[in-house]
Amino acid sequence: MTDKNQTRHDKIKSLLFKGRLNDSFRLLRKLLTLQSDSALTDRLNHNEQTYKYMIHYLVEGYPDDGREGMISDIISDLHHINDMILRNAVLPASEDIYSSALRFENIRKATLQGRLKDYFDSYPKSELARIAGGDRETERSTETALESVFTYVWTMFGAPAEEYKELTKLVKSEEVPFLFKAQVISALLLGNLRYFDREALISLIDIYEAEISPKISARALVAIFLIVAANHERVQDDYRLRSRLSLWKDDIMAYPRLREVLMNILRARDTERINKKVQDELLPEIMKMRPEIISKLKNATEEMDVDSLEENPEWEELLNKNGIGDKLKELTEIQLDGGDVMMMAFSNLKSFPFFNNVANWFLPFSSNHSEVATDKDGALEGFAEILDMEGVMCDSDKFSFALSLNRMPSEQKKIMSQRMGMEMSQIKEMMEEKKLVPGSSDFDLEVTRYLRNIYRFFKLFRRKGDFRDPFESPIDFRSLPYLSELLSDSDILNLVSEFYFKRGYYKEALPLFLSLEKMGGDASLLWEKIGYCHNALNNLNEALVWYRKAELINPDSQWLIKKIALVSRLLNRPEEATEYYLKALEKDPDNFKLLISTGNCLLEAGLPGDALKHYYHAAYLQPTRLTAKRAIAWGELLNRNYQKSLDTYSELFSSGESTFNDHLNAGHAALLMGRLKDASEYYLHCAKEEGGMNKLRESMAEDLPTLLKNGADPNIMNFILDKVAYDVSEA
Secondary structure, eight states: OOOHHHHHHHHHHHHHHHOOOHHHHHHHHHHHHTTOOOOHHHHHHHHHHHHHHHHHHHHTTTOOOTHHHHHHHHHHHHHHHHHHHHHHHHHTTTTHHHHHHHHHHHTTTTHHHHHHHHHHHHHHHHHHHHHTOOOHHHHHHHHHHHHHHHHHHHTTTTHHHHHHHHHHHHHTTSSSSSSHHHHHHHHHHHHHHHHHHHHHHHHHHHHTTTOOOHHHHHHHHHHHHHHHHHHHHHHTTTTHHHHHHHHGGGTTTTTHHOOOOOHHHHHHHHHHHHHHHIIIIIIIHHHTTHHHHHHHHHHSTTTSSSGGGGGGGHHHHHHHHHGGGHHHHHHHHHHHHOOOOOOOHHHTTTTTTTGGGGGGGGOOOTSSTTTTTTTTGGGGGGHHHHHHHTTTOOHHHHHHHHHHTTTOOOOHHHHHHHHHHHHHHHHHHHHHHHEEEETTTTHHHHHHHHHHHHHHHHSSTTTGGSSOTTTTTOOGGGSSGGGGGGGSSHHHHHHEEEEETTOOOOOHHHHHHHHHHHTTTOHHHHHHHHHHHHHHHTTTHHHHHHHHHHHOTTTTTTTHHHHHHHHHHHHOOOOHHHHHHHHHHHHHOOOOHHHHHHHHHHHHTTHHHHHHHHHHHHHHHOOOOOOHHHHHHHHHHHHTOHHHHHHHHHHHTTTTTTHHHHHHHHHHHHHHHTTTHHHHHHHHHHHTTTTTTHHHHHHHHOOOOHHHHHTOHHHHHHHHHHHHHHHHHHH
16 A cells, blocks of 8 residues: 555656646645545645646736746645655554654644643753752653654644744754754754655754854754755755755855765765774684683783783784784774774664664763663763763764663773773873864864764664665765755865775766866876776776876876786786786886786786796795796696696695695696596595585586697596596595
8 A cells, every 4th residue: 555655656746846737736636535634635726726827827928026936836835745645645554663653643632832841841840950969750751851842843744834933943042952952953854854844944944044053053954964965856946945055155154064064974874884894804803813812811910001012012913913903003094084983882782772762862962861860889970071072972872881881880880980081181182182173163073973873873773774764875965956066166076086985985986086087187196096996896998998098197107007907907908918017017027916917918818938937937036925836837737838737736735725726727737648547636636625526517617628729638528527426426
């Protein structure tokens, strides 16, 4: 049933985007007869009557300066009616959390005035109780009242315009607490991501433009940005919204603030990559070293200063094993660059009942909240300074930390508190330095904190599937209505493209580099990066085109020469690849990798003798590297020096690090020499490995053209394979 309703909704939405209003009126009227909603029917009739008058005056030739605004209002209202019809249709049976909350509001016959009265009656009492020593029940009643306000605002789509104005007025008021204002903004955002709500978006614009405080402005602008990005088609065609947002071009604060919001959204989306790096690269290596770490800790004396471990050469050596030290440094750099390295640490601490409530994910942290102020032994006070410090953790993580602390044994809390106290001076110093960085204002810090709260909700909430995730796809900031006009200069394109490029988002970086190239940016550098993006996306022909363009400006670049060689080889152009590898070797004749790559290209070009010269050179430079030995063994086989090939494979076998292919190729060499018994023994070794006879037969089939070219008899090959099969079955 829901799918059918959605299909009807999408059809009408499509008609409205195409400007086919007559068909839209007809279909909307048909759907309204099924719902018997007199208020929506009256609204539809009013819009249609207005539309008919407008058409009449147009045809009669009457001038009408307000026609554009009128048609925009009509289309916006028809979208609204269409959304209301869908919401009413799915509401009775839908099990998602939004519909459940709305049904509860309808059963309670909730009103905005009633919700506001409960909160503003309760709030002063809880403040007095806190001053007097704390009354948790009063505090809980205020928290419950605020949750009720959040739920009402979240589900208020379709409410009278006066209610939005009332909320806007309250948020602008200096007498209303920050907590209330912040939750109203979050609820307006969350509701708008479910059903586009023009009135809610206008309220957020009013709140932002009122410049109430840096924190409120930051939250409002984040909400506006995410809503516009999620509903760009609706915003694009809205005359009233255009008249508001287009004025930001004259606001000198708009550009730096929008840039800060955009970069933080990009960093939020990068969190998944950071988590994957920690999960797949860092933690497995640390777990491998766990026994050694435990051993060293056991050997450490009780008097040892833990801080001295950082300067201990043994520990430094331990951390540098397998590149762990480099990975830790990389994570530090990511954090200093604004990356969210904290989410993984706190993701497992979101299972507290506190986080079952949608509103709590957006709640600004307060150590007075009833859920975290139940600390009987006062250990939370030891962490109050870091919990209240700006920019260390987002609100959601602070709640996670405080909730987990409350469930920790007293002695453990005491030790942890002492240790944290020792580190506080360093943390303070770090934060003070951060504040000295230009742009690290209260606005910027709040943008970071708030976006992390939002990101955690959409990624970690137990029923996240019930919500439309604004971080699911990359935001194309250049297509944002009106806002894109402020984010279209070369500075922001450079900033975003480099962000994507540095982190491996080549699909997103490529169109930005192409735009910069058209704008006349640094041609050589841009052509290299465009080529690299195409290369990473496996668009090899395009990559070669751009690399060669860059070569015209920078013909001596070793990096370019190597890239052209590699791509040429991947495109099965060994002669061209060899030319560039040889050019690279001219400047770096003893480069092991270049020697091997050049030899490989010469082999593919059918010149095994020339290839072997480079392989032997590589082996001379690094005699213990098995890569060179394998290349020599295969090269000698193709050069028909079968005994030399077998001798080299024997060296590989004695190393204890031989592979399936080593035995396979040794079998080929023996076969071509006519040493069939030896060949069958080598093949039998392959057949006993994982994959068995199937893998052996597939590998033989792949190498068949080479073997036939060198004189192998296909019938004898089949006989040997059958013998191997018998030997395997009898083993």
